[in-house]
Amino acid sequence: MTAQHLLFLLGVPFFSVVVSALARRLDLSGPLVLVVVGIVVSIAPFIPDYDLKPEFVLMILLPPLLYRAAVETSVPSLRENWSAILVLSVAMVLVTTLLAGFAMHLLIPQMPLSVAFVLGAVLGPPDTVAAISIARRLGLPRRTVGILVGEGLFNDATALTAFRIAVAAAAGETVTFLDALGRFVLAAAGGILIGAVVAMVWDPIRFRMRDPHAESAISLILPFVVYITAEAVHVSGVMGVVILGLYLGHRRVRAGYATRMLDTAVWDVFVEILEATVFALIGLQLIPILRDVDRWSAGRLIGYGLAALGIVVAARFGGVYTFGYLGSSLTHKFRTPEIVERYTETQSQAQRLLFVVSWAGMRGVVSLAAALSIPVTTNSGEPLPDRELVQFLTLFVVLATLIVQGLTLPPLIRKLGVEAVAEETADAFAYCGAMGTAAAAGLARLEELEESLPDPAVDRMREQTLWRGEKAERYARAVAAGGPSARAEAVEQARRSMLDAERAAVEHLRDTREINDEVYRRVLNQLDLEEAYLERR
Template sequence: MIVGVGATHALWLLAIPVCAIAVAALARRFGTPAPLALVIAGLVVSFLPGVPEFELEPEIVLYVFLPPLLFSAAWQSSYYNMRDNVRSIGALSVGLVLFSTLLVGFAAYWLVPDLPLAPALVLGAILAPPDAVAAVSVAQRLGLPRRLVTILVGESLFNDATALTVFRVALAAAVGTGFSLAEGAGRFLYAAVAGAVVGLLLGPPLHWLRTRLNDPLVENSVALAAPFAAYLIAELVHASGVIAVVVSGLYLGHRFTDSPAITRLIGHSFWKVMVFILESVVFLLIGLQLPPVLDGLSDRGWGSLAWWAAAVFGVTVLARFLWVVATSYLPLWSGRGEERWAPDWRGRVVIGWAGMRGVVSLAAAFAIPFVTSAGDPFPGRDLVLFLTFTTVLATLLVQGLTFPALIRRMRVGGGRERYADTVAEAGAQHAAARAALDRLEELTRDDGALDADVVERLRTLAEQNQLRAWERLGGGTGQDGAEVPSATYRRLRREMLAAERATFVRMRDERRIDDEVLERVLHELDLEEVSLARD
């Protein structure tokens, strides 16, 4: 629920996603990172007169927003890349979360006079997990090496599970329901292992069901239900819903090649739209949290609050840098130098600066109860909310705005990697086309009655695919700068498709064909046009 918005303000429920989509669209048009633009827009709107108070309900974030976002990221991630970097991902998603919880928690306890140790550790657990959405989008756009992107994505997938478990343990100590180090470690191990088991048990039957439905819409509906089912089932057995969602997403994403082509096309488009809307709304809501966060702080001096906020932000950033530098050499000590996750100091700087916090931290902060088990007010709740908001905001604005410039300054782009990918793709396309030609020859030998013109057209198409794969290495131009045949083919074919499309539409408008006929023929044209597109 969103507190403060009643039935008479129902238009605000529509205004939030509409404004979020509009701001995100403008940000994409002007090349600005959408999360940063959305947070700033939310801050501006929160100061406007007449705007109601929007307060994030933790259950909405954890049960509605988080599962599909995690599932989509896991679905699109490479299982093999994750496996190859499992030690680096584990060091960040588990070790760094624990280290940040302790360092930030004790720093807040020492710096803030009114904050007891237990609530300070709660604050540390809240601020421990970075949200890599903004960092990954910038890293991919600027061509950061794949291994660093994989580590950032893997960290963002698994660190929420660690942080939420540590948060619950710290919160239990703060409210006085009992806590021991052994109990906390046992709870964490159980949540992680049981969550992975739930994800592994759920993935195969869902994949089996999807491959036998033979209906693209129903298959993608099953995929949509998967993250919510995994999260709820895991939470029912007190396991980590985050890990369950991630594991099931990795499994189903790894097996997506078993689905029909039309199912993959629809699913790819659906998840892109879904993630775009959810992320836009989430980051706008972060900016709108300022009024609720400021409630209850009127009796505190703004100078002290600013100093505490700056100090907690600084320690949060420092904790990541310290951990990244310290653990980057550990694989070398174990004799496994090939697993070293950062190639040089530049890579470590980039990873260290990619620590933007997000909505999970805010949701955890708002989940803090108002009273302890003894009925007393939770000590420092308003202060924890304020420090969480200021740190989330500072990381998004300070680190987010400077992250692209840092990548360019460090010169860690993956130019060679992209060229190697292009060469590998060309080789794979060549091999695939050769296999297609071999199969065509087999079919021709088995059935001598095949139409010769059809066979020749298919053979020519396969040969063109072979040539097109290698022409792509030239970036669409030949040695003399002229347009290569494959680029000419795509350009001319797009113009022909546009002429066909206009003809079909004109015939529909003249009532010579029905809308259903138009939909079928346009779908075929759209599929062909999509197949012509190259990033």
């Protein structure tokens, strides 16, 4: 590898993060901007082509992204929305695979049905990263966001398993329905088992280590260990990583506070780099893939691409609305008369949310990586038919959905008026109530211990606990009133100004060598923690 290639490889994540930060500053969708910038860079004649290696995506980028998403996912929310998540992440992916496969085979008769199913499997899973980013920024209802998050966790496992089965058939193996079903169940069960075993082994170990740096370092490595181990024994690495993240995330409250704080900071930075790089790489694949489809005319390629795009979008809408209405009709008979009126009032909102979920089916880098990993030849050594066409159609659908749906999803959400305006206020009062409960528990424990403690210490701890509760109450009232009062803002601004003055004083002590660097870092850390608490709500 030359220095030029190495510089280019390092430049992609560097400039991707810079572009992503600028997009946030301008209140734009970072993933969408990165894709467009990647396309522009790919076209530039002085930029070398970057052929995306599928192993890089599936082995390096995917495991940590899945793990972080799983750790941050609420297990109670998954339980609450399990039926919708199961439909979107399993049934919808398989339905899309079959519909797209049959439809593209009818449209392109020379494309073998097995290869068409490969294309269907590749186009099956939506990449919900961009959709979730937009949904959270615009304030979609939490339940809808939770469903999209759950879909993103599990749909890759379904699609990659279906993809492997379809590739095996396209390469010349005989695959029956029972064989495909067996492989699917084995892959899912094996991945779940590996993820659960590793999680249950590591969980008690990390609680006994009490070493935040080592625990965070191992948390960066574990997703790769689970994914590669699962793939090595031909089961679902995706399921393994998801189960690992869900289990450890649900129990991370038992870890030390320093571990949780360090984990959050480390993973925030890591995921920022990975997500920005992923979307830039999608755009960079335009020229390398176009280079391999020169035997088809531009008009035919665009026509096939539009057809594939229409099939995928139609399958998403049809599936979401069909399963949505099916679930509604199945639960209708269980509704009590008292909630029928409320149900009728929310039907219009539900219809609008179904439309948003249907339109949030953007495809992403996993689809592209799967397409690029299609083998060049069959088991008999002959070229696998239409491999390059499958890759082009995948890129076409990925770019079209990210750009078209990514651009139109924010105005669509605003137009339909599905923002959860009341949830922020409800959350603020729930936060206030939780802090009050925590304070009551702390004060009760303090009463048990105060006889063995000096009075000044007891008074100070009681005051700090009561102050936290009062701060939470002021925050809830400010949210309900539409914003903090001028007096509250002035108080917080004054405290920040004091902290700036304190930092300057400590910096002067360090520069004049009145304190050493170790003391300087300790004091600075204390001041930073206090300012961080001012930012928390």
